[in-house]
Amino acid sequence: MPFVEIKPGIYWIGVNDHTTDLFEGLWPIDEEGVSYNSYLVKDQKIAIVDLAKSLKVDEFLSQVEELVDFSHIDYIVLNHLEPDHSGVLNVLGKLSPQATILCSSLAREMVSSFYGIRERVKVVEEGEEISLGEKSLKFFLTPMVHWPETMMTYEVDSRILFSCDAFGGYGALRGAIFDDECSDLDFYKKESLRYYVNIVAKFSPMVLKAIDKLSSLSIDSVAPSHGLIWRENPSLVIDWYRQWAEYAESGGEKAITLVYGSMYGHTEAMMDAVARGVAESGVRVEVFDVRRTNPSYILPSLWVNKGIIVGAPTYEAGLFPLVVPLLDLATRKGVKNKKALFFGSYGWSGGGRREWEKMVSPLNWEIVDSLEFKGRAYPEVLAQGRALGRSFGKVISEL
Ligand code: FEO
Numbered sequence: 001m002p003f004v005e006i007k008p009g010i011y012w013i014g015v016n017d018h019t020t021d022l023f024e025g026l027w028p029i030d031e032e033g034v035s036y037n038s039y040l041v042k043d044q045k046i047a048i049v050d051l052a053k054s055l056k057v058d059e060f061l062s063q064v065e066e067l068v069d070f071s072h073i074d075y076i077v078l079n080h081l082e083p084d085h086s087g088v089l090n091v092l093g094k095l096s097p098q099a100t101i102l103c104s105s106l107a108r109e110m111v112s113s114f115y116g117i118r119e120r121v122k123v124v125e126e127g128e129e130i131s132l133g134e135k136s137l138k139f140f141l142t143p144m145v146h147w148p149e150t151m152m153t154y155e156v157d158s159r160i161l162f163s164c165d166a167f168g169g170y171g172a173l174r175g176a177i178f179d180d181e182c183s184d185l186d187f188y189k190k191e192s193l194r195y196y197v198n199i200v201a202k203f204s205p206m207v208l209k210a211i212d213k214l215s216s217l218s219i220d221s222v223a224p225s226h227g228l229i230w231r232e233n234p235s236l237v238i239d240w241y242r243q244w245a246e247y248a249e250s251g252g253e254k255a256i257t258l259v260y261g262s263m264y265g266h267t268e269a270m271m272d273a274v275a276r277g278v279a280e281s282g283v284r285v286e287v288f289d290v291r292r293t294n295p296s297y298i299l300p301s302l303w304v305n306k307g308i309i310v311g312a313p314t315y316e317a318g319l320f321p322l323v324v325p326l327l328d329l330a331t332r333k334g335v336k337n338k339k340a341l342f343f344g345s346y347g348w349s350g351g352g353r354r355e356w357e358k359m360v361s362p363l364n365w366e367i368v369d370s371l372e373f374k375g376r377a378y379p380e381v382l383a384q385g386r387a388l389g390r391s392f393g394k395v396i397s398e399l
Pocket of ligand 1: 082
């Protein structure tokens with residue numbers, strides 16, 4: 001994409017990624033894509049704020065070259081060293097050896113370990129301001145949003161916050177780069193939530209600290225390193241992030257996620273009965289089949305909804321194996337403070353429920369009830385499941 005002037009003298013020079021299948025080697029983005037937003041600030045001095053993954057390097061460099069001479073770049077600001085924001089440094093560092101890298105003290109070590117660069121690296125402190133002429137860059141340390149070295153950069157004259165991972169999301173840019181140009185904000189909200197839960201959620205307390213720290217700033221635009229630039233309504237995306245971060249403690253909204261797997265259809269038949277009962281309670285339920293849905297897409301629902309129902313048959317005296325990686329990721333991401341229900345079929349001995357209880361015990365999930373049944377879900381057992389769904393729905397609605 002060609003560069004875009006987002007304010008006088010400030011340019012988006014990002015790269016759209018439509019070819020990476022797994023972000024961080026883990027999270028599917030083959031359909032949605034992602035953008036690596038980089039920004040160039042041109043004044044008496046010239047700074048580039050955040051870079052891009054080492055992908056489409058020619059496109060990135062030609063955007064820079066159209067705006068400035070590489071030998072005139074004074075600063076490269078690295079808010080975060082994860083290679084999706086710094087990969088191009090390998091090349092840009094050679095083209096602009098005179099540029100000084102500005103980063104946090106922890107980032108300095110990473111600049112060395114990832115890129116072998118030790119010269120012309122200046123550590124900036126909390127609140128420090130560096131003048132570019134009329135414009136100036138002010139730095140705020142925001143550790144663990146998303147790595148320990150992370151900071152944000154605020155351009156004082158235009159009141160733009162370059163927030164890096166914070167307030168970003170999956171989803172390549174589709175022509176529109178500003179919120180007010182976008183005709184499908186729901187897509188970016190959904191993909192921002194998925195990004196939040198996949199990448200940042202574990203550090204939710206630090207997200208809240210960062211938002212508190214920024215609360216005294218007058219912010220005209222939020223320019224993250226992934227996704228849309230928020231200039232019409234910058235508080236919208238900040239409020240989304242605040243709300244999602246608060247779910248870490250509150251457990252989320254009065255709604256239910258039902259995740260299930262099934263081998264021969266008996267647990268699936270029970271899923272239909274339980275979901276029917278939940279629907280009768282009037283509580284919203286989202287249903288996912290672990291056999292067909294990547295955990296990346298299930299985790300956001302687990303994060304947002306207070307009620308969780310897991311349906312899984314017993315497999316070799318344990319839990320249906322495809323449920324295990326999902327629960328493991330839920331543990332790693334800190335999906336806590338939920339109310340939970342379990343159901344599942346078994347052939348000759350149970351064991352699924354036992355392993356499930358063991359897996360969720362570190363997560364502070366309150367187990368409200370469970371139903372393991374032998375073999376097929378006969379009508380009387382399905383009626384039990386439906387009643388269970390109804391009563392669990394009632395528990396959630398009365399929170
Ligand atoms: Fe978008 Fe933590 O990298």
